[in-house]
Amino acid sequence: MADLHNQAITRGVGLSNPDSVPPPKPKRNKYALACALLACMSSILLGYDTGVMSGAMIYIQRDLKINDVQKEILVGTINVYSLLGSAIAGRTCDWIGRRYTIAMAGVIFFAGAILMAFATNYAFLMFGRFVAGLGVGYALMIAPVYSAEISPRSIRGFITSFTEVFINFGVLLGYVSNYFFAKLATNLGWRFMMGIGAIPSVMLFVGGLIMPESPRWLMMHGRVGEASRILEKTSETLQEARERLADIKQAAGIPEDNHDEVVEVPNHQAGGRGAWREMFIHPTRAVLHITIAGIGLCFFQQASGIDSVVMYSPTIFEKAGITSDNGKLLATISVGVTKTIFILVSTFNIDKFGRRILLLTSTGGLVCSLLGLAIGLTVIDQHPTEKLTGAVAVCFFCVLSSVATFSMGMGPVAWVYSSEIFPLRLRALGSGLAAAMNRLVSGVILMTFISLYKAITIGGAFFLFAGIAFVAFVFFFTLLPETQGRGLEEMEEMFGTFFNWRSTVRELEERKKLKAEEGKRNDLA
Template sequence: MADPQSQAITMGVESSNPDFGPPPKATKNKYALGCALLACMSSVLLGYNAGVMSGAMIYIQRDLKISDVQKEVLGGIINVYSLLGSAIAGRTCDWVGRRYTIAMAGVIFFAGAFLMAFATNYAFLMVGLFVAGIGAGYGLMIAPVYSAEISPRSIRGFITSFTEVFSNLGVLLGYVSNYFFAKLATNLGWRFMMGVGAIPSVMLFVGGLVMPESPRWLVLQGKVGMARRILEKTSESLQEAQERLADIKEATGIPKDNHDEVVEVPKDRTGGKGAWREMFIHPTRAVLHITIAGIGLCFFQQASGIDSVVMYSPTIFGKAGIKSDSGKLLATISVGVTKTIFILVSTFYLDKFGRRILLLTSTAGLVCSLVGLGIGLTVIDQHPNEKLTGAIAFSFFCMLASVATFSMGLGPVAWVYSSEIFPMRLRALGSGLAVAMNRLISGVILMTFISLYKAITIGGAFFLFGGIAFVAFVFFFTLLPETRGRGLEEMEELFGTFCKWRSTVKELEEKKKLESEKEKKSDLA
């Protein structure tokens, strides 16, 4: 067996052993980053469908002669279907593993895209959407879980945030697809728009077959040796790999002094057995707090109405005074570009500033943007025969501001946070339920948006979303502690005291500081 120094060199970093010099500064592990990029390809699927459907609905309505109610259902039903997919995926990834679940997502979505592209009527199109929605739900649930489990703790936020980065990229690609394929005949354009979604699903299937399995899932199966080798590749130092493995073994109930390659894991720790009971029937205070925080965060992410901005942006731009199809689609591309640019703010600063500050700043900005959009659209709505250039420009600015503020915090943090706070024994189920809640609320918002703005005006709809975003700010401020820099197995310690969690964080920091000082003294000795 190679000595520790040669093992560390093989990994591309120096050892943290004092005999070999000081520990290296944290760097982005390229292998872990590559694995996460492949996994996050799955979020392109749902993002592309949301973006492409916003424009495709214009031509589907003309070609298939569907009503406004059918149009509403078409715009939001995939989110309800993906709810089912994400709930099933939570169990599937416990049974067959994370990477095969990712590959399954690619296969299912490919079949859905194929069916949608060749749909001959509304009912056929709905069947294709059902299949695609199941695949999208699989991918949306598994990508952040796999990314969180494969990542070194110092860059876990950076890597896991790629779920939202790729989702935004998918939205932008959908908008661009709308613009270019709109030039084709009405009965062909929307079919090409829907069919192109099959391309990333093929890449996702291949990626699922070549990427390594999650080391945490391997330990749950008793394959400690395989998990150790993957951790050595995906950690920033040999010492961190050993620490991560020790934490996982402790959480799984395997003695730390057991160094066998294959071990027997207690049956109650595998396959998610007893997870429902532990989360909802007899939860500890910590588990209850985690469940409320994780599911509540995903609820408010969508209840703020951001998907209505993404999906119905051509309709909103039409209400704001832009009349031509090409003008609406070009303006819509600006929404996709804005989302994609501002998501990079959180990607590069999540691990520097932390989840909490970006989440609160983002939500506060979203409240202001949605209220501003409500004001602008109300002014335009009350003067239908006048071209109010100032109000149109203000509404356009507030619309871009809403997607910008959402993308810089609330969008990515929801996926990062909900994938990292659940204990390992509950992670698949908890993350699956959080995604299911997210998709349910998104589906409800999208399938009622047209009816909502007809009932309370389009400005009133955004005043309502702004009010919900304000409630979300209070929820986040009160119940969500900072998780930056914590190991996945340490998360449970942060929760359980609700409004008193700040004192818990302070105690943990003081504890870590004392341990660090003791280590320094022992090194000097």
């Protein structure tokens, strides 16, 4: 028994069964990875729209004769619309399931892309943006939730971070689409740019119909047999599948010794009932901490101004002295390539180094990059008649380093972290609100960026974003504990001790050791 106890301690705090044998070396579960890839494909929709609009706006402005205020509104409102989609999707995916919500996101965005492509005036185009925004909101909320719930714990970060991978891939596709369709007539090029977005939405719809349902959603609805079979397919070992099943049963309020195919779930656990009350009216200390951490992380991810760097990169490059359409579009492609490379670096290391170290390193790098960009743009602004090659090079480098540092941590970790920390009964609502906050802040920044830089200069705008990024660093360091290697059903135990994350981790270790000792005594009895 002593050997069994030592094995349990060796396995760490992620255990629910102290007598389990040590797990094999983590490996990639191909079935779980394929399911997650299909789900995360939904985030291509946001990435493509973000990337393509940055270049299409040049030609939309010329064709439809819109002013700067209309341009700001057109660029930013999709994020406001998507926060509505994210908020609705939280309830929808508790009602009809995760996979059908993914299929619904594809249908909605398809309709929006077609409407935008055939828009004949500004109002028509805005209506298409509204429909597409709802689809983006659905996709952003459901992709990380489904990925987190389907994944083995050892590679959950790797799989869930594909949300950000596909956002970046979509941005790159949008930039490439801009470059090629810019060669068409002005009134046709931007329509093709917008309409091509319908293609990934069709693939998303088909994927939503063929992928398995989330085992945690099935358990919330009492479908234990189906959940068990999916867990066996998506776990690395049969032992892990049994442990995950036991943890999910406990979270759903189902007795562990109940082996029926279909069971009745307690009303307070089923379908996310009472989630609003538990999160905002009578939250426990742990739930309050989780809510602040999850929603705050998604707030700061966008408040640092990264979308203004990506969406308005042609404007930034123009301010930096790159004036030709071809030159600006080629420069934006380099932004997309940089984002894609660094998000892949992060994806393959998030389960190795953990969430905190990537997040803090990324945020610190972003602060420095935004400061450099602000200084470079300020110098150029103050010498408008001079050709300052050095300052232009600094601006170009800092744009690339901004998207690189963001993509290596803040980008993927926000989706991974916010999708895994909420308890099962609160996960859909919590993740939906986090995604809605993310889109709201992005929309506000994009709809005010031109007005902001006209009021305080473009350099001043990025000084402001650098300051916000510094506040974000302090927030992350203070309130976000490490979640690497923890089971989804164990997350609540890690929260509740504000401003003392080290103590929280130590207390969790002690509780797990006591639980292992208790299990040992029960076995002897």
